[in-house]
Amino acid sequence: MATIVNGTVLIPALNGTLINPNDCAIGVCSLEYAQIEYVPTYGGNLTYCIIFSVILLAQMGLVWRYRTWGFFIGMFCGLLLEVLGYAGRITLSGSPFNFDQFVLYLVCLTIGPAFLTASIYLCLGRIVIVYGKNISRFSPRFYTITFVICDFISLLLQAVGGALAATQDATDPSRTGVNVMIAGLAFQVVSLTIFIALSMEFAYRAYKARESELNFDFFDLRKRTMFRMLPYAIAVATITIYIRCVFRVAELKDGFGGKLANDQTAFMILEGPMIIIATVVLTICHPGIAFGSAPSWAAANWTWKKNSEGDPNHIRMVSVETATPSMADSEITEVPDKKIHV
Numbered sequence: 197m198a199t200i201v202n203g204t205v206l207i208p209a210l211n212g213t214l215i216n217p218n219d220c221a222i223g224v225c226s227l228e229y230a231q232i233e234y235v236p237t238y239g240g241n242l243t244y245c246i247i248f249s250v251i252l253l254a255q256m257g258l259v260w261r262y263r264t265w266g267f268f269i270g271m272f273c274g275l276l277l278e279v280l281g282y283a284g285r286i287t288l289s290g291s292p293f294n295f296d297q298f299v300l301y302l303v304c305l306t307i308g309p310a311f312l313t314a315s316i317y318l319c320l321g322r323i324v325i326v327y328g329k330n331i332s333r334f335s336p337r338f339y340t341i342t343f344v345i346c347d348f349i350s351l352l353l354q355a356v357g358g359a360l361a362a363t364q365d366a367t368d369p370s371r372t373g374v375n376v377m378i379a380g381l382a383f384q385v386v387s388l389t390i391f392i393a394l395s396m397e398f399a400y401r402a403y404k405a406r407e408s409e410l411n412f413d414f415f416d417l418r419k420r421t422m423f424r425m426l427p428y429a430i431a432v433a434t435i436t437i438y439i440r441c442v443f444r445v446a447e448l449k450d451g452f453g454g455k456l457a458n459d460q461t462a463f464m465i466l467e468g469p470m471i472i473i474a475t476v477v478l479t480i481c482h483p484g485i486a487f488g489s490a491p492s493w494a495a496a497n498w499t500w501k502k503n504s505e506g507d508p509n510h511i512r513m514v515s516v517e518t519a520t521p522s523m524a525d526s527e528i529t530e531v532p533d534k535k536i537h538v
Contacts, residue, residue: 220293231298245282262484270315277308303358310351317343322496328411346387353380429481433474440470
């Protein structure tokens with residue numbers, strides 16, 4: 197238990213003496229006074245850090261090739277935060293009493309996936325355009341703007357909670373920062389749930405639609421194997437991020453001192469690997485690869501301007517049997533034994 201001597205907070209060392217918390221180290225103080233009540237595995241966190249660094253480099257190469265800048269910004273920010281977060285955990289493996297590195301790991305790994313989901317939301321709008329806006333319940337603009345705004349709110353709450361955690365007393369943490377972070381994570385879970393539901397509803401509409409109802413401009417693109425894999429990649433990435441967010445809500449529910457928050461096995465299974473799976477599938481089935489070229493990706497973008505006359509990019513295919521006769525063919529004057537075409 198901490199003791200205040202002459203206005204200075206002191207804690208008991210393993211040898212029974214009272215020392216300043218800043219002087220704690222492994223073998224000097226009990227892990228009860230550490231930021232997390234276990235020593236993070238060096239090898240495991242280093243492995244995760246390297247994996248995310250490699251994926252980040254791959255994403256940088258892909259954006260240079262396909263110019264998918266909107267998608268890249270979210271992926272870059274999310275992956276960079278994952279690298280920084282695991283770098284903080286690597287430092288904690290040597291000094292679990294370091295409050296600054298604890299905050300670095302906590303904030304970066306908490307808010308990082310919010311940037312990744314923003315990239316996912318951008319993809320849905322383009323997929324809607326490729327299949328046809330007329331078969332969608334909502335416009336691609338609605339999907340993108342609505343969920344990116346939800347993502348921003350979630351990110352803001354998580355960042356504010358992290359900031360509060362960073363400014364609180366390391367020896368006497370309050371619940372304020374934790375509660376705000378939980379609110380942000382819970383909001384992200386809700387928005388992801390709605391996103392999953394609406395995505396499944398659109399997928400069902402696209403599956404039931406006849407080819408004549410789809411956007412003919414992207415007829416060839418829809419036949420590409422990699423493009424057909426993109427919705428599955430997005431589904432896998434969304435579900436794994438969803439699992440991770442649910443875990444983090446449960447983890448922080450009882451605060452930093454809770455049982456789940458100090459369960460290294462659960463963290464190493466339900467945090468890092470979930471985000472690794474999400475970013476790997478979004479790299480293998482990168483939208484640039486799925487669309488085949490930078491022009492195809494750009495062509496599937498939506499605009500802010502509404503078109504009251506319908507979708508200008510949609511060309512409805514009409515069969516010869518049901519086609520409306522042209523004016524020239526319909527204007528026929530019948531005379532005995534002859535048909536004169538006017």
